[in-house]
Amino acid sequence: MNFFARQDLARRRSRRLVVLFVLAVAAIVLAVDFLFLLFFGGMGTASDPGSLAAGLLLATLLTLGIIGAGSLYRLASLRQGGAAVATQLGGTPVPEDTHDFHYRRLRNVVEEVAIASGVPVPEIFVLEHEAGINAFAAGYAPSDAAIAVTRGALDKLNRDELQGVIAHEFSHVLNGDMRLNIRLMGVLFGILILAVVGRKILVYGRGGRNKDGVPLLLAALVLMVVGYIGLFFGRLIKAGVSRQREYLADASAVQFTRQTTGLSGALKKIAGLPAGSKLESGDAEEISHMLFGDGIGFSSLFATHPPLVERIQALEPSFRPAMVDDLVARWQMHPPSGLDEDMAMGLASERPPLPGQHAELLVAPPAVVAQVGTPQTDDYVRAGSLREALPEVLRQAAHEREEAVPLLLGLLMASPGPVREAQQFELAARHDERLARQAMDYADRLEDLPRILHLPLAAMAMPALRRRPRPELERFMDSCFALSHADGRISLFEYCLGRLLRVHVRDALDPAGAWVPGHRQLSRCAPQAITLLAVLAQAGHADTASAMRAYMAGLARVFPRLDAPYRPPADPHRALDEVWPVLDEVNPIGKELLLEGLVAAISHDGHMSVSEAELLRAVCASLHCPLPPMLEQPR
Structure with missing residues (x-):
């Protein structure tokens, strides 16, 4: 199944999610109506069919209204894309200029995987208070994606294993799974909100001792019971949508990283360590379908992931369930350390040479x-070569918030001459003279940069660019258009690169509409x-x-x-x-x-x-x- 077939499958899954959600909502409404008839029909209102019918209609509309409002509210709160999800779970952004070894290793791996994938580098977060080994990718599109890993993953996984986990998550980025995941969060919240509303009414309505308060408390009880029925169906939907995708993501990660030992090693550590992949966050259930490993520990009926042993056996057919006990015993005596394993294996890896400009x-x-x-x-290895081939001054500029804009605009500059002078005038008019000079300086530095390094450099600069204020990003898109159309005499590559940058920024400004x-x-x-x-x-x-x-x-x-x-x-x-x-x-x-x-x-x-x-x-x-x-x- 290639990229285009997977994209088509993601579209069908989205339609399937809508159908399942409608069926779940219909079941909830029917349950509410049944309980309404059971409670209020037996309290004397059956003698007045008109009142009963009006009450039934009101109960139906109220149920639909609560579910709809809850889903819309949650989807609105997620409009900012992947970073909003990572922040909600307490994620700590990884600084571009970090000197922390674990952070630097994580950033290098994510950048290399992004370059090899041909997509912008996502924002990177660490869940510092989570000891389990886990990760997730969130967002509506690659342009607003965020990758989050737990502190347990950083400490316990070596570089190959971390690479396998990140490659697994990138397969979700590329296959269109992220948009489905984030929509799933929103619509299932609407189902769960019924249980929350019912519980709140019961808590605040306990003081009511008169008979007038009884119907309200009964209604609250109905909402809570039906809400948990909805939660039951919601978990079934998540399990059905997510389980098969994890096998596909594992297979993609193996194809990507050239070997199975990295990914299978990460899965073995989840199986053999006490913390496993469990998350302690109270929001873990809401994102359970997005995680690399099972973060909750649901039974097989509700499990969003295949059994760990089955996932390992798909990568290593010789693995047996009894081997998990050996892993547990080994790591009880000597807990694994990703840093120590990296040092034992040697951090340096041989990089293939880049093709010459005239190859x-x-x-x-x-x-x-x-x-x-x-x-x-070999794409991952080639991506490492591309990243290392970039001059240090350009790599540093791509990581700095203040330098990302002039650096990217410098990529769109024509060769020295009248066209570049016209471009400088356009920049000064839209920004200021200082930024125009910065862009010109970078254009001079980029003059001899091989064409094969331009797109990777742009991909690396995207996280820093996204953090610029919205008005500045809108001016940036306008400037990209102006530079790409300067006298109509710039190269087609520079024109396409300018459009590509505009597309990435547009999607990042409006993730939900990406x-x-x-x-x-x-x-x-x-x-x-x-x-x-x-x-x-x-x-x-x-x-x-x-x-x-x-x-x-x-x-x-x-x-x-x-x-x-x-x-x-x-x-x-x-x-x-x-x-x-x-x-x-x-x-x-x-x-x-x-x-x-x-x-x-x-x-x-x-x-x-x-x-x-x-x-x-x-x-x-x-x-x-x-x-x-x-x-x-x-x-």
């Missing part, structure tokens, strides 16, 4: 499509797809004949029966501005076919340059189809 990559459209949202075996997989049929978007193919073919070839051959190769993949002559737009940037909103709403299966056509157009002669590969990555990321940094080994 050519051997690619095939189906193979590239298979890599979207699905990092391959992008979701679309429903458009590709056949209905043929003009826009043809325009994109023509622009890419034109950008990658100096002569018209070669560009036409590239265009026809892409068109044959996407629309084999369509006769559409090669007519590149006179103003490619303006033409693409009209293309993106339409193509971004194409359904996952249509995007898969479109991407095959784009790869065929760029690599029609059987190979692709590093610059062309980075352009393809920027285009795909703009369409919410993240590609890893290594499309194939250089020739």
